[in-house]
Amino acid sequence: MAKRLMKLVFGGISLSVAFLPAAASAFGRWETLYELFAHAYALLPGIMGDYLRIAFYRLTLAQCSLSSRISFGSFLPHPDTCLGPHVYIGSYCVIGKSTIGERTQIASGVQILSGRYQHLRDSAGQIGGATEESFVPVTIGADCWIGAAAIIMADVGAGSTIGAGSVVSRPIPPRSVAVGSPARVIKTVAAGGQ
Numbered sequence: 001m002a003k004r005l006m007k008l009v010f011g012g013i014s015l016s017v018a019f020l021p022a023a024a025s026a027f028g029r030w031e032t033l034y035e036l037f038a039h040a041y042a043l044l045p046g047i048m049g050d051y052l053r054i055a056f057y058r059l060t061l062a063q064c065s066l067s068s069r070i071s072f073g074s075f076l077p078h079p080d081t082c083l084g085p086h087v088y089i090g091s092y093c094v095i096g097k098s099t100i101g102e103r104t105q106i107a108s109g110v111q112i113l114s115g116r117y118q119h120l121r122d123s124a125g126q127i128g129g130a131t132e133e134s135f136v137p138v139t140i141g142a143d144c145w146i147g148a149a150a151i152i153m154a155d156v157g158a159g160s161t162i163g164a165g166s167v168v169s170r171p172i173p174p175r176s177v178a179v180g181s182p183a184r185v186i187k188t189v190a191a192g193g194q
Contacts, residue, residue, distance in 0.1 A: 010048075010051050011051065011054075011055065011066050013051075014048075014051040014052050014054070014055035015055045015058065015059070015066075017052060017055070018041075018052055018055040018056040018058075018059055019059065021037040021040075021041075021056060022037075022056055022059035022060050024037070025037055025060060027059055027060050028059075028060035028061060028062075028079030028080075029079070031079065034060055034079050035077060037056060037060075038056070038057075038060075038075055038076060038077065039075060041053045041056045041057075042072070042073055042074060042075045043072075043073070044072070045072055046072075049072055050069055050070065050071060050072075053070045053074075054066055054068055054069060054070055057070065057076060057083070060079050061076065061079055061080075061081050061082065061083065062079065062080045062081060062082050063082035063083060063084070064081075064082070064083045065083065065084065065085040065086070065087070067085045067086050068083050068084075068085065068086060068087040068088070068089075069087075069088050069089065070089045071088075071089060071090050071091040071093075071108070072091045072092075073091045073092040073093075074089050074090070074091060074092060074093040074094070074095065075093075075094055075095070076094075076095045077094070077095075077096065078096060078097040078098075078114065078135070080097060080137075081095060081096075081097060081098055081099070081100075082098070082099040082100065083100050084099075084100060084101045084102035084103070084104070084142065085102045085103075086102055086103045087100050087101075087102065087103070087104050087105075087106070088104075088105045088106065089106045089110075090106055090107045090108035090109070090110065090148070091108045091109075092108055092109050093106060093108065093109065093110045093111065093112075094111045094112070095110075095112045096111075096112050096113050096114035096135070096138065097114035097135045097136070097137045097138070098112050098114070098137055098138045098139065098140065099137060099138075099139045099140070100112075100140045101139075101140060101141045101142030101143070101144065101158060102142045102143075103142055103143050104140055104141070104142060104143065104144040104145075104146070105144070105145050105146070106146045107145075107146060107147050107148040107149075107150075107164065108148050108149075109148050109149040110146050110147075110148070110149065110150050110151075110152065111150075111151045111152070112138055112140070112152045113138070113151065113152065113153045114135035114136060114137065114138065138152055138153065138154065138155060138156075139155045139156075140152065140155070140156045141155075141156060141157050141158025141159065141160065141174060142158045142159070143158055143159045144156055144157075144158065144159065144160050144161070144162070145160075145161045145162070146162045147161070147162055147163045147164030147165070147166065148164040148165070149164055149165045150162050150163070150164065150165060150166045150167070150168065150183075151166075151167045151168065152168045153167070153168060153169050154168050154169055154170050154171045154172070155171045155172070156168060156171075156172045157171070157172055157173045157174030157175065157176060158174045158175070159174055159175040159189065159191075160172050160173075160174060160175060160176045160177070160178065161176075161177045161178070161189075162178055162179075162183060163177070163178065163179030163180070163183070165181070166178060166179050166180055166181060166183040167180075167181040167182055167183060168182070168183045169182045169183070170182065170183075172185065173185065173188070175188055175189045175190070175191065176188055176189070177189065
């Protein structure tokens with residue numbers, strides 16, 4: 001009971017502190033200021049940094065629950081990202097345009113790209129910069145585990161496990177275990193099974 005009360009108190013204080021930066025960024029709609037504050041919040045250390053990060057993102061993302069946790073050094077560059085309740089994001093992650101289902105756990109060093117085709121080539125073969133039009137949201141279902149340093153470029157079905165260092169370039173079905181580069185399904189887990 002006391003622990004829950006302390007979490008509520010810290011959450012309330014963090015929302016109060018994060019309110020002005022969130023308001024200055026028009027609650028995520030002014031992307032230049034949003035990115036500036038998101039970078040700054042990524043560098044706040046310790047448990048208070050975790051509380052302040054989640055409070056800022058609660059006020060600026062399309063959806064974000066205060067029950068989630070975003071660790072030191074992690075950055076979410078797109079305010080239209082959605083985080084379900086009880087999501088955990090480890091240290092040094094970059095989470096692109098995405099929807100992450102409830103209770104999903106993301107280890108450190110994971111990158112979720114905004115789709116597979118962010119830098120297109122023109123007719124002369126020259127590569128162009130990433131544009132908002134080329135971004136495709138990636139969906140990670142509920143109850144997934146994404147291993148350390150994985151790179152996710154396509155959807156991951158609910159209840160799936162992605163091995164450390166894997167590169168997901170094609171959609172992964174629900175309740176799958178996928179590993180490698182490119183990630184391949186090596187096992188399907190029955191509902192409620194291991």
